[in-house]
Amino acid sequence: MQAAVFTNLALGLVLAPLLSGIINRTKAAVAGRKGQPLLQAYFDIYKNLRKGAVYSTTASWLFRAGPVVGLAAAVAALCIVPASGSAAALAFAGDLVLFAYVLGLARFFTVLAALDTGSSFEGMGASREVFFAALAEPALLAGLATVARKTGTLSLTEMISTASANSPELVLVLAALGIVFLCENCRIPFDDPTTHLELTMIHEVMVLDHSGPDFAFIQYGAALKAWVLGSLIVGILLPAFSSSRPLMLACFVGAMFLLAVTVGLIESGMARLRLLRVPQLLAAASALSVFAFMLVVR
Amino acid sequence: MSLLLLSLAVIIAGGCAALFAWNKPGLAGCIGAGGTVLGCALGIIPALAVLLQGTTRSLRCAWSMPCGSFIIELDALSAFFLLPVFMLSALAAVYGGRYLLKYKEIKRLGFVWFCYAVLVASMALVCVAANAVLFLLAWEAMALSSFFLVAFENEKSTVRRASWIYMVATHLGTACLLPMFLLFGSRAGSLDFDRFAGCLPPQLTGICFVLALIGFGTKAGIIPFHVWLPEAHPAAPSHVSALMSGIMIKTGIYGIIRTLTFLGTPPLWWGWLVLAAGIVSGVLGVVYALAQHDLKGLLAYHSVENIGIIMMGLGVGMIGWSAGMPAVAILGMAGGLFHVLNHALFKGLLFLGAGAVYQASHTREIDLLGGLIRKMPVTACCFLIGAIAISGLPPLNGFISEFLIYLASLRGATAMDADVAIPLFLAVGSLALIGGLAAACFAKAFGIVFLGEPRSQEAAHAGEAKPLMLVPMLVLAAACIAVGFLGMVAVPALSGAVSDILGFNAAPELKAAAGCLRSITIVSVALLLLIALAAWLRRVLLSGRRVESAVTWDCGYSAPTARMQYSASSFAQPITALFRSVLRTSEHAPAVQEYFPEAGSFETHTPDACFEKAYRPLFEGLRRLCGRCVVLQHGNIHLYVLYIVITLVGLLAWQMR
Numbered sequence: 041m042q043a044a045v046f047t048n049l050a051l052g053l054v055l056a057p058l059l060s061g062i063i064n065r066t067k068a069a070v071a072g073r074k075g076q077p078l079l080q081a082y083f084d085i086y087k088n089l090r091k092g093a094v095y096s097t098t099a100s101w102l103f104r105a106g107p108v109v110g111l112a113a114a115v116a117a118l119c120i121v122p123a124s125g126s127a128a129a130l131a132f133a134g135d136l137v138l139f140a141y142v143l144g145l146a147r148f149f150t151v152l153a154a155l156d157t158g159s160s161f162e163g164m165g166a167s168r169e170v171f172f173a174a175l176a177e178p179a180l181l182a183g184l185a186t187v188a189r190k191t192g193t194l195s196l197t198e199m200i201s202t203a204s205a206n207s208p209e210l211v212l213v214l215a216a217l218g219i220v221f222l223c224e225n226c227r228i229p230f231d232d233p234t235t236h237l238e239l240t241m242i243h244e245v246m247v248l249d250h251s252g253p254d255f256a257f258i259q260y261g262a263a264l265k266a267w268v269l270g271s272l273i274v275g276i277l278l279p280a281f282s283s284s285r286p287l288m289l290a291c292f293v294g295a296m297f298l299l300a301v302t303v304g305l306i307e308s309g310m311a312r313l314r315l316l317r318v319p320q321l322l323a324a325a326s327a328l329s330v331f332a333f334m335l336v337v338r
Numbered sequence: 339m340s341l342l343l344l345s346l347a348v349i350i351a352g353g354c355a356a357l358f359a360w361n362k363p364g365l366a367g368c369i370g371a372g373g374t375v376l377g378c379a380l381g382i383i384p385a386l387a388v389l390l391q392g393t394t395r396s397l398r399c400a401w402s403m404p405c406g407s408f409i410i411e412l413d414a415l416s417a418f419f420l421l422p423v424f425m426l427s428a429l430a431a432v433y434g435g436r437y438l439l440k441y442k443e444i445k446r447l448g449f450v451w452f453c454y455a456v457l458v459a460s461m462a463l464v465c466v467a468a469n470a471v472l473f474l475l476a477w478e479a480m481a482l483s484s485f486f487l488v489a490f491e492n493e494k495s496t497v498r499r500a501s502w503i504y505m506v507a508t509h510l511g512t513a514c515l516l517p518m519f520l521l522f523g524s525r526a527g528s529l530d531f532d533r534f535a536g537c538l539p540p541q542l543t544g545i546c547f548v549l550a551l552i553g554f555g556t557k558a559g560i561i562p563f564h565v566w567l568p569e570a571h572p573a574a575p576s577h578v579s580a581l582m583s584g585i586m587i588k589t590g591i592y593g594i595i596r597t598l599t600f601l602g603t604p605p606l607w608w609g610w611l612v613l614a615a616g617i618v619s620g621v622l623g624v625v626y627a628l629a630q631h632d633l634k635g636l637l638a639y640h641s642v643e644n645i646g647i648i649m650m651g652l653g654v655g656m657i658g659w660s661a662g663m664p665a666v667a668i669l670g671m672a673g674g675l676f677h678v679l680n681h682a683l684f685k686g687l688l689f690l691g692a693g694a695v696y697q698a699s700h701t702r703e704i705d706l707l708g709g710l711i712r713k714m715p716v717t718a719c720c721f722l723i724g725a726i727a728i729s730g731l732p733p734l735n736g737f738i739s740e741f742l743i744y745l746a747s748l749r750g751a752t753a754m755d756a757d758v759a760i761p762l763f764l765a766v767g768s769l770a771l772i773g774g775l776a777a778a779c780f781a782k783a784f785g786i787v788f789l790g791e792p793r794s795q796e797a798a799h800a801g802e803a804k805p806l807m808l809v810p811m812l813v814l815a816a817a818c819i820a821v822g823f824l825g826m827v828a829v830p831a832l833s834g835a836v837s838d839i840l841g842f843n844a845a846p847e848l849k850a851a852a853g854c855l856r857s858i859t860i861v862s863v864a865l866l867l868l869i870a871l872a873a874w875l876r877r878v879l880l881s882g883r884r885v886e887s888a889v890t891w892d893c894g895y896s897a898p899t900a901r902m903q904y905s906a907s908s909f910a911q912p913i914t915a916l917f918r919s920v921l922r923t924s925e926h927a928p929a930v931q932e933y934f935p936e937a938g939s940f941e942t943h944t945p946d947a948c949f950e951k952a953y954r955p956l957f958e959g960l961r962r963l964c965g966r967c968v969v970l971q972h973g974n975i976h977l978y979v980l981y982i983v984i985t986l987v988g989l990l991a992w993q994m995r
Binding site for chain 1: 712722730731737740744745751752753755756760767768769771774775777778782784785789791853858860861864865869871872875876879880886887888890891892900902904908909910911913
């Protein structure tokens with residue numbers, strides 16, 4: 041039990057940055073390019089950790105606190121989310137709410153750090169971030185509530201150890217959570233992590249002024265956030281079907297990589313949505329969750 | 339019990355003494371604030387004792403009021419509401435003592451302190467009165483004293499308008515309470531509360547409940563009866579806004595709960611009604627808050643939102659109650675009640691912070707502020723804590739009460755039949771939406787007011803608030819943190835109050851919930867440790883390296899100004915645009931004529947749709963109607979005598995019939 045918890049934590053802490061590498065390689069492969077190294081995210085983080093820092097004269101202590109709180113909250117979220125079919129470090133009834141709100145705390149501080157620079161670009165990114173998050177939050181919690189209804193439990197750990205994706209309702213929930221995953225991790229069709237034009241970005245533009253270790257914290261925190269949301273989806277899709285730990289671990293990691301490949305394929309296949317369309321997609325995610333719930337209680 | 343009466347007497351005596359010190363404003367402040375603090379300190383002792391021991395104390399005195407009897411009863415429910423009353427009143431009095439000194443040349447502060455003392459004492463009395471006449475007298479004293487406090491700066495026309503709207507609204511609310519109490523009284527044969535329980539036949543309980551919901555809901559600020567809130571709260575002095583928003587509107591919640599205890603197990607539709615009112619108030623409240631340009635107006639709409647959250651908790655609890663699921667009933671009620679306390683803490687803090695900002699910068703316009711975190715570091719820290727708490731984010735107190743409501747809704751949504759599960763599921767979704775929007779709104783409020791560069795001269799020359807204003811804010815901020823981390827201790831203490839409402843023992847269920855809260859505290863502590871670890875790591879990494887300062891990245895533009903920063907209106911624009919059909923924001927932007935315009939302007943204004951579309955036409959129509967009656971009243975005394983004669987003859991004819 042203890043060992044499983046530590047393996048899961050270690051797995052997340054070590055492998056999280058790999059996901060973006062896989063996504064980028066998939067995109068490169070589809071586009072017929074060679075692409076960046078799989079471990080590029082690790083290199084970036086390492087490079088930034090070794091640098092000094094430049095701070096804006098406008099920025100206050102909050103600007104420095106943003107990345108720190110963001111990273112800490114991502115690690116805390118990692119402790120609440122179960123992975124590879126085994127329990128999370130801490131499981132209790134209602135932990136799904138805490139999970140969503142811990143991520144909310146990270147976002148709140150990232151947004152404040154962006155506003156602290158006084159830059160209009162970062163303000164714009166912050167504004168879009170809170171807007172999308174406010175709409176993604178109901179979809180996430182409604183989706184999780186549906187899974188809770190299906191499995192009759194309020195703790196993520198028990199949900200994931202009993203959920204099975206072979207029911208049509210959970211497929212709807214997975215679709216909703218998939219949309220939330222793309223939105224929260226700033227992937228296409230919500231945000232394009234590869235553009236470097238300030239006006240079009242959301243997450244990337246909020247962190248324009250961060251540098252050095254602060255920026256490394258942000259990159260690592262973002263990777264962890266993708267990992268925890270991913271392990272939620274994978275957990276619902278792939279419940280504990282076997283008691284063999286190595287098999288479960290291998291399947292879990294494989295599924296996470298597959299999720300990254302899927303994201304890469306989605307990103308290759310479609311363009312970023314116009315900002316006006318984004319609320320509609322998020323509302324659709326909520327609608328999917330509601331519909332799934334109706335099917336479950338019927 | 340005598341301690342409670344003594345505390346009320348001390349508060350009132352302080353107020354009266356302040357009234358006599360009318361020509362010495364400093365002395366009036368000392369006496370008024372001192373009396374309130376002393377009285378509150380005395381009063382909180384019996385409240386805490388009752389809350390912890392769970393015993394009910396009551397006192398009955400002779401009183402020559404017709405139909406009235408002087409009965410006060412202090413049960414766990416009353417004691418729970420007294421807690422924020424005494425706590426916040428004392429802190430706001432300390433703050434007000436310093437805050438009001440700015441007005442000592444132009445205002446009679448003695449009268450203000452008298453009204454303040456009456457307001458505090460009447461709020462306390464409302465919570466303990468156990469006779470309808472006494473209750474209504476206290477209720478009226480509360481309304482009148484707060485009216486005079488709202489009208490503090492009555493030389494401004496906006497303030498006069500606000501106070502009149504408040505006066506009319508609060509009396510329309512009371513107009514619903516009178517028939518409700520009369521209904522109770524006629525059936526029970528007495529106006530004492532202890533005779534009310536279960537006295538009504540089933541066909542009348544529904545009417546009584548709806549009357550209570552409208553009457554008390556007007557005081558609480560439930561949409562669509564909220565229109566006075568965004569007018570009155572910005573108009574009042576900040577410590578009074580804190581008091582009104584933090585506690586006075588909660589007396590409405592207290593009234594609804596107290597009425598529920600008279601009516602017994604509610605039918606299902608009551609719960610749906612309360613939940614629906616909560617969801618509408620919560621979502622629309624925060625959406626309107628996002629559209630505000632006035633910092634205190636924003637906070638006032640957030641009160642509507644938080645009342646919505648409290649009502650959602652009560653609604654979920656009532657649904658669980660009538661559907662026979664005690665766990666849902668207990669957790670929902672406990673969540674709603676706990677949010678009453680938490681909202682008093684963080685909203686009091688935020689209003690005091692807003693007052694400090696207003697006194698330092700002489701403006702409440704969010705778009706004229708900025709960069710105050712460097713000028714007012716302590717105020718900024720306190721406001722940040724309040725902002726995190728009100729957004730319901732862990733590890734602070736707002737999260738704990740919202741978590742209880744989530745837990746109740748999820749319990750119900752996962753275990754009950756479709757007709758009950760679906761409303762509770764909608765509660766989960768709405769709470770998530772409200773949480774997300776509230777975080778957006780406070781990112782805007784804190785980010786634009788305190789961060790970035792000052793957007794006006796006033797903001798640039800602001801200075802930190804005086805220590806006497808900072809201390810109450812620091813205490814409230816500390817309380818927000820403490821309650822956030824000690825949820826597992828605080829929530830079981832609610833069991834007496836929840837049991838009083840539901841009539842069955844809530845302690846075991848709340849003990850079980852405390853287990854969940856303990857886990858939350860573990861995560862919160864872990865979060866703090868992780869933050870400390872990451873901060874330490876950052877410090878180690880940066881030590882000995884080159885750390886420079888430069889301007890914010892501006893894409894190479896050579897002359898950035900503070901006015902180019904993102905403004906509060908633009909920050910909220912995507913959300914207000916999404917909800918434009920509700921908000922009906924009017925925009926004034928003169929069209930640009932030349933190729934190189936020298937000046938441009940853009941203005942948005944979001945009037946309250948309820949006020950503009952419902953109340954204004956209604957009252958305009960009423961005034962036209964009254965205008966027609968003026969024909970009867972033209973000042974000619976002969977005609978008036980004629981009216982009397984006609985009336986007498988009419989009566990005579992009727993009698994001889």
